Amino acid sequence: MSDIGQDRVALIGASGWLGRAFGPAMLRQGVVAPGHLIAANRSGAHPAYDDWPDLEWSTDPAVAAGRADIVILSVLPQDFRQMALDCRDRLVLSFMAGVSCAEIADSTGAERIVRALPNAAAGIGRSYSPWFPTPDVTARDRDIVAAILSSVGDADALPREEDLAAATILSGAGPAYAALLADALLQAARDHGLPEDIARKSVEAMICDAPAMMAGQIEGATQLVADYIDYGGTTAAALSAAQDAGFQDAVRAAVTAGIDRVNAMSRE
Numbered sequence: 001m002s003d004i005g006q007d008r009v010a011l012i013g014a015s016g017w018l019g020r021a022f023g024p025a026m027l028r029q030g031v032v033a034p035g036h037l038i039a040a041n042r043s044g045a046h047p048a049y050d051d052w053p054d055l056e057w058s059t060d061p062a063v064a065a066g067r068a069d070i071v072i073l074s075v076l077p078q079d080f081r082q083m084a085l086d087c088r089d090r091l092v093l094s095f096m097a098g099v100s101c102a103e104i105a106d107s108t109g110a111e112r113i114v115r116a117l118p119n120a121a122a123g124i125g126r127s128y129s130p131w132f133p134t135p136d137v138t139a140r141d142r143d144i145v146a147a148i149l150s151s152v153g154d155a156d157a158l159p160r161e162e163d164l165a166a167a168t169i170l171s172g173a174g175p176a177y178a179a180l181l182a183d184a185l186l187q188a189a190r191d192h193g194l195p196e197d198i199a200r201k202s203v204e205a206m207i208c209d210a211p212a213m214m215a216g217q218i219e220g221a222t223q224l225v226a227d228y229i230d231y232g233g234t235t236a237a238a239l240s241a242a243q244d245a246g247f248q249d250a251v252r253a254a255v256t257a258g259i260d261r262v263n264a265m266s267r268e
Ligand SMILES: NC(=O)C1=CN([C@@H]2O[C@H](COP(=O)(O)OP(=O)(O)OC[C@H]3O[C@@H](n4cnc5c(N)ncnc54)[C@H](OP(=O)(O)O)[C@@H]3O)[C@@H](O)[C@H]2O)C=CC1
Pocket: 012, 013, 014, 015, 016, 017, 018, 019, 040, 041, 042, 043, 044, 059, 061, 073, 074, 075, 076, 077, 079, 095, 096, 097, 117, 118, 119, 120, 172, 173, 174
C-alpha cells in the first residue's frame, strides 16, 4: 500500500510540462492507484496517460478538487488566480513559482499546504524538488508529499518559505543554464569555423560528459577550476578570460534577476 492509501488525488494541470511527468510516474510506481487519481485540465486526456485509458479526466478544477483529499496545483500562477477552488480540509501540494502559502490559503481555504519546486528533470525521473510545509501539515502529510515527490527524483524539506525563491531560480531552472552555456559554446565553435557536426560533438562532450565527472562532488567545482588555472595550460587561458570578462558576475546577475522576478510575482 502506498503512503497515500485510500486518499483521492486531484492533479490540476495533469497534461502540463510537470503534470505529465508526475501523473504517469505516480501511477507507474503505485504511489496512487488509477481509480484514485482525477486528472484535470481544459483539453482532456493527454497521450502521456495512454497506459491508463480509464483514468478520470475533469475539465473543471473546482469539481476535481472538491472530490479529492489531496490537491496538486500544477498550473501557471495566472491560471490559478482565475480559479475558484475550495480546498478546505485538504492537503494542497503546489508547484507554482511565486505563489505564497498565504495566497494559496487565502484563495482556497486550505491550511495544510506544501509548496514544492520540482524541475524539468522530473520528465526523466531526476528532479530535485525542495519543499516547504505550513505548520498545519501533519507527519502523514509529509510522508505523502515525500512519496509524490520521490516518484520523479530526490526531494528535501526547507525550513523557510523564502528560500523557495532561490530554489525556483536554481534547481527550478533545470537544464536552462546548461543550455545557455551550450548555446554560447556552439556559437563560439561556429565563429571559429569548426564544421557543424564536429562543433556539436565537441560541445556535447563538454556539457553532457561533465555531469558524470562531477556527480556527487559538486563542492569540488571551485578546486577543479583552480586546478586548471594552476596547470597553466590552454584551458587556464580560456577560464581566466571568462572570469575577466565577468562570467561570475553574469551568473550572479542571472540568479538575482530571477529571484527579483519570483518576489515580484508573489506581490502581483
Ligand atoms: N516547467 C518547469 O520546469 C517548472 C514549473 N514550475 C511551476 O509548475 C507549474 C506548472 O508548470 P508547467 O507544467 O510548466 O505548466 P504548463 O503550462 O506546461 O502546464 C499547465 C497545465 O495547466 C493546465 N491548465 C491551464 N489552465 C487551466 C484551467 N483553467 N483549468 C484546468 N487546467 C488548466 C494545462 O492544460 P490545458 O491547457 O489543457 O488546460 C496544463 O496541463 C507552474 O506554476 C510553474 O511555475 C515549477 C518548477 C519548474
